[in-house]
Amino acid sequence: MKTAYHHGDLKNALLDAADEILLSKGLQGFTMRACARLANVSHAAPKHHFGDINGLLTEVAMRGFDRLVALLQNKMQPVMGDLHAQMYAVGLAYVEFAEAYPEHFRIMFRKDLLSYDTQSPPRQIAVTYATLTNVVLRHRGEPEISEIESMASLNGEVIKDIFMCWSNIHGYAHLRLEGQLNSIPEETHLKILQENTQRLSDLVQRRAA
Amino acid sequence: MKTAYHHGDLKNALLDAADEILLSKGLQGFTMRACARLANVSHAAPKHHFGDINGLLTEVAMRGFDRLVALLQNKMQPVMGDLHAQMYAVGLAYVEFAEAYPEHFRIMFRKDLLSYDTQSPPRQIAVTYATLTNVVLRHRGEPEISEIESMASLNGEVIKDIFMCWSNIHGYAHLRLEGQLNSIPEETHLKILQENTQRLSDLVQRRAA
DNA sequence: GTTGCGATCTTGTCAGTGTAAAAATAATTG
DNA sequence: CAATTATTTTTACACTGACAAGATCGCAAC
Numbered sequence: 001m002k003t004a005y006h007h008g009d010l011k012n013a014l015l016d017a018a019d020e021i022l023l024s025k026g027l028q029g030f031t032m033r034a035c036a037r038l039a040n041v042s043h044a045a046p047k048h049h050f051g052d053i054n055g056l057l058t059e060v061a062m063r064g065f066d067r068l069v070a071l072l073q074n075k076m077q078p079v080m081g082d083l084h085a086q087m088y089a090v091g092l093a094y095v096e097f098a099e100a101y102p103e104h105f106r107i108m109f110r111k112d113l114l115s116y117d118t119q120s121p122p123r124q125i126a127v128t129y130a131t132l133t134n135v136v137l138r139h140r141g142e143p144e145i146s147e148i149e150s151m152a153s154l155n156g157e158v159i160k161d162i163f164m165c166w167s168n169i170h171g172y173a174h175l176r177l178e179g180q181l182n183s184i185p186e187e188t189h190l191k192i193l194q195e196n197t198q199r200l201s202d203l204v205q206r207r208a209a
Numbered sequence: 210m211k212t213a214y215h216h217g218d219l220k221n222a223l224l225d226a227a228d229e230i231l232l233s234k235g236l237q238g239f240t241m242r243a244c245a246r247l248a249n250v251s252h253a254a255p256k257h258h259f260g261d262i263n264g265l266l267t268e269v270a271m272r273g274f275d276r277l278v279a280l281l282q283n284k285m286q287p288v289m290g291d292l293h294a295q296m297y298a299v300g301l302a303y304v305e306f307a308e309a310y311p312e313h314f315r316i317m318f319r320k321d322l323l324s325y326d327t328q329s330p331p332r333q334i335a336v337t338y339a340t341l342t343n344v345v346l347r348h349r350g351e352p353e354i355s356e357i358e359s360m361a362s363l364n365g366e367v368i369k370d371i372f373m374c375w376s377n378i379h380g381y382a383h384l385r386l387e388g389q390l391n392s393i394p395e396e397t398h399l400k401i402l403q404e405n406t407q408r409l410s411d412l413v414q415r416r417a418a
Numbered sequence: 419g420t421t422g423c424g425a426t427c428t429t430g431t432c433a434g435t436g437t438a439a440a441a442a443t444a445a446t447t448g
Numbered sequence: 449c450a451a452t453t454a455t456t457t458t459t460a461c462a463c464t465g466a467c468a469a470g471a472t473c474g475c476a477a478c
Contacts, residue, residue: 007427026321031464042428044466049426053465106319109387112235118388151392160401163381163390167405171380172372178320179327181372183360192369196376199412219455240435251457253437258455262436 011049013039018060022103030103032056054115057107061114064104065124068097069131076135083139084201090135091169091197095189098173105177123147136161139201140208161207165200172196220258222248227269231312239312241265263324266316270323273313274333277306281340292348293410299344300378300406304398307382314386332356345370348410349417370416374409381405 007013017038021030032053033043050056075093079085098105107113116122121129130147136158137144145153154162172193175181184192216222226247230239241262242252259265284302288294307314316322325331330338339356345367346353354362363371381402384390393401 010426028321032466033464043464044429045427047427047466106321109383109389110315111387112237112315118391156397159393159397160404163384163393163401164377164405164408167380167384168373168377169380170384171376171378174318174383175372175376175379178318180318182327184368184372188365188368192372195369196373199373203408216456241437242435252435253458254456256437256456 007039007041010039010041010045014041014046014049014056015059015063018056019063019104022060022107023101027103027106054113058114058116060104061108062122062124064101064108065128067101067104068093068108069124069127071097072131083205084198086135086138087165087197087201087204088194090132090165091172091193094169094173095176095193098177102177105173109174132166133158133162136165136204139204142208157207161204165204168196168200216248216250219248219250219254223250223255223258223265224268224272227265228272228313231269231316232310236312236315261324263322267323267325269313270317271331271333273310273317274337276310276313277302277317278333278336278340280306285344292414293407295344295347296374296406296410296413297403299341299374300381300402303378303382304385304402307386311386314382318383341375342367342371345374345413348413351417366416370413374413377405377409 014035017035018030021034021038025034032046032050035056036043036045039045046056050059071093072090075089076086079089111118116125127147129151130145130149133151133154134144140158140161142158151159172181176189181189223244226244227239230243230247234243241255241259244265245252245254248254255265259268280302281299284298285295288298320327325334336356338360339354339358342360342363343353349367349370351367360368381390385398390398
């Protein structure tokens with residue numbers, strides 16, 4: 001069980017430590033050794049579980065995608081009847097996630113920090129894709145997909161719609177996170193998001209008709 | 210003049226070295242000491258010109274914004290008569306810049322790496338803003354602004370239009386850069402960009418009417 | 419059981435990093 | 449030419465990621 005050696009659940013303890021450090025000190029203060037210190041293990045302990053620092057960051061990012069999906073579904077769940085409200089919920093969840101976990105958000109979209117095959121992405125990313133895709137599919141009145149099914153099963157029009165919506169929402173969240181929208185007064189932000197998602201929702205519905 | 214001490218133009222030499230390292234080794238291999246080595250000076254020489262590593266990265270990023278603006282204007286210049294072609298040129302320039310200078314693009318939008326006051330951004334960022342803003346103003350048939358004038362001189366509708374367009378284009382370029390759009394076949398990318406910018410162009414024109 | 423083996427963790431080490439302080443050298447100013 | 453300032457080097461330090469070798473533990477096979 002739990003002895004001096006053999007922590008028992010060191011991997012998750014290290015990931016929790018990583019989250020905590022990212023939230024408090026940011027990516028600057030984030031080091032493998034700092035994670036090890038916070039988990040009360042030696043500096044080389046993480047190596048066995050994650051290989052190198054990119055391995056650690058990859059798993060941190062995947063837990064980030066898990067949180068993002070949870071937030072997305074949480075915000076959409078009460079408004080499943082209203083298509084525009086769904087799209088708005090996606091935008092809202094996205095922006096709020098970026099604000100709550102800024103460093104996680106950055107890491108999740110840093111190809112150079114993540115070590116997974118971009119051609120066959122891990123489960124968490126597939127689930128994120130599927131969640132966003134299903135919003136579009138509901139708009140179009142088409143059957144939803146599970147995260148197991150590949151995007152290849154979708155026709156070109158759907159894919160275009162997905163990435164049109166996603167680009168818009170992602171770009172807004174990203175620019176906002178990085179301080180490029182500071183000239184916008186705070187109360188205007190929600191209005192912009194509302195209008196943008198309204199337009200996206202309309203466009204996707206109209207295209208499907 | 211040029212002696213063993215007193216390089217003469219060390220600052221620019223270091224920035225050139227920084228560009229070269231970013232293009233060849235990426236942000237991972239980018240260190241102050243590596244830049245110093247490439248410029249044939251001691252490892253502490255950059256300190257006097259840039260303070261710390263964020264100071265160096267900030268100036269690297271500003272030169273990146275210069276290049277981005279140059280590319281934007283270069284692509285728009287032949288199509289100033291066609292509004293949609295202008296918007297498409299913006300999207301194209303943005304995507305091409307991200308592809309040609311991926312690490313610069315990342316750094317330019319990393320608040321944690323840049324040390325400037327986000328409330329009063331440096332000239333290069335103001336010029337970028339102004340360039341994008343003027344595209345929208347031309348769509349609306351309103352007089353253009355110079356980079357000296359603040360965004361505060363614009364009404365709320367214009368600001369919404371700007372950031373709607375920018376979010377879309379930026380998000381697309383960013384997701385593409387970070388490998389999140391790899392499921393899209395290569396030849397489809399330009400079509401999506403074309404359709405998206407067409408819609409943005411239409412929306413902004415219609416709103417102005 | 420106990421023997422062995424693989425998984426897990428520690429210790430020690432190495433080259434490399436950013437930053438600071440002090441010294442050395444050059445350019446500029448008076 | 450003297451003094452001051454700007455630029456660069458040298459030296460030093462604490463820290464990092466990675467590696468190798470060893471210590472300890474869990475567990476399966478016998």
